[in-house]
Amino acid sequence: MKKLMAANWKMFKLRSEARETATELASLIKGKVPADREVLLIPSLPSTHGVYTALGKGAEGVHVGAQNLYPAEEGAYTGEVSPAMLKDLGVTHALAGHSERRHVLGETDELVRQKTAYGLQQGLIMILCIGEKIEERKAGDVETVLSRQMEIGLKDIPADTPAENIVIAYEPVWAIGTGEVAGPEEIIEAHAFTRKKLQELLPSIANEIRILYGGSVKPTNCSDIIALDNVDGVLVGGASLRAESFSKIVLA
Numbered sequence: 001m002k003k004l005m006a007a008n009w010k011m012f013k014l015r016s017e018a019r020e021t022a023t024e025l026a027s028l029i030k031g032k033v034p035a036d037r038e039v040l041l042i043p044s045l046p047s048t049h050g051v052y053t054a055l056g057k058g059a060e061g062v063h064v065g066a067q068n069l070y071p072a073e074e075g076a077y078t079g080e081v082s083p084a085m086l087k088d089l090g091v092t093h094a095l096a097g098h099s100e101r102r103h104v105l106g107e108t109d110e111l112v113r114q115k116t117a118y119g120l121q122q123g124l125i126m127i128l129c130i131g132e133k134i135e136e137r138k139a140g141d142v143e144t145v146l147s148r149q150m151e152i153g154l155k156d157i158p159a160d161t162p163a164e165n166i167v168i169a170y171e172p173v174w175a176i177g178t179g180e181v182a183g184p185e186e187i188i189e190a191h192a193f194t195r196k197k198l199q200e201l202l203p204s205i206a207n208e209i210r211i212l213y214g215g216s217v218k219p220t221n222c223s224d225i226i227a228l229d230n231v232d233g234v235l236v237g238g239a240s241l242r243a244e245s246f247s248k249i250v251l252a
């Protein structure tokens with residue numbers, strides 16, 4: 001199983017900045033990425049195709065992803081974008097249920113389920129993001145929240161989905177963009193629980209599904225985090241915005 005080192009650029013960078021960062025990153029990591037790692041850049045939608053071409057249309061072995069999609073082929077969905085439109089831009093991966101979309105934009109578990117199932121059906125590698133808020137952790141509800149998000153988010157995925165096409169990103173909401181990284185015990189516990197839940201929900205592929213950690217990953221903590229049990233990569237926001245910083249994470 002290859003570890004996935006993913007950069008989520010959120011709503012940052014104009015097109016020229018995104019291209020520059022992608023080009024610089026590609027040159028910093030060229031020929032150095034271990035064979036058991038994959039790199040994914042998830043820029044804002046307007047920068048997607050520019051990043052894809054700057055990377056040599058995937059030739060540098062760096063994939064390009066999308067932060068969102070709408071679960072329909074086409075139609076009257078103002079402001080939304082379909083998987084086919086994303087694939088047309090060079091996109092191979094997409095996020096579903098990032099905490100900012102759940103908690104800032106009000107996405108429900110049910111919409112996240114539709115996005116995950118439809119993206120997979122359309123051939124995208126889907127990264128389902130899960131994670132508890134601080135009040136849920138304090139109330140002892142971490143497992144209840146993760147269970148619900150996985151039970152609903154993974155319902156109805158096509159039966160023949162290959163394990164490598166589904167990725168789970170565990171991102172405790174209180175660790176995202178706060179500089180407060182979850183401790184090793186918290187990460188180990190949440191990832192072990194996530195694996196157990198996957199074994200219940202998708203028994204034939206559960207052990208091959210990658211589980212990423214996200215939440216204040218930095219060059220200084222990445223190597224410790226990816227060495228933990230059941231951590232199969234990272235999803236990085238703030239520390240992925242500069243090529244030098246993200247290159248250190250990719251090569252950590």
Ligand code: PGA
Nearest residue numbers: 176177215216236237238
């Ligand atoms: P962060 O964001 O690395 O800035 O905490 C992670 C994410 O939102 O995926």
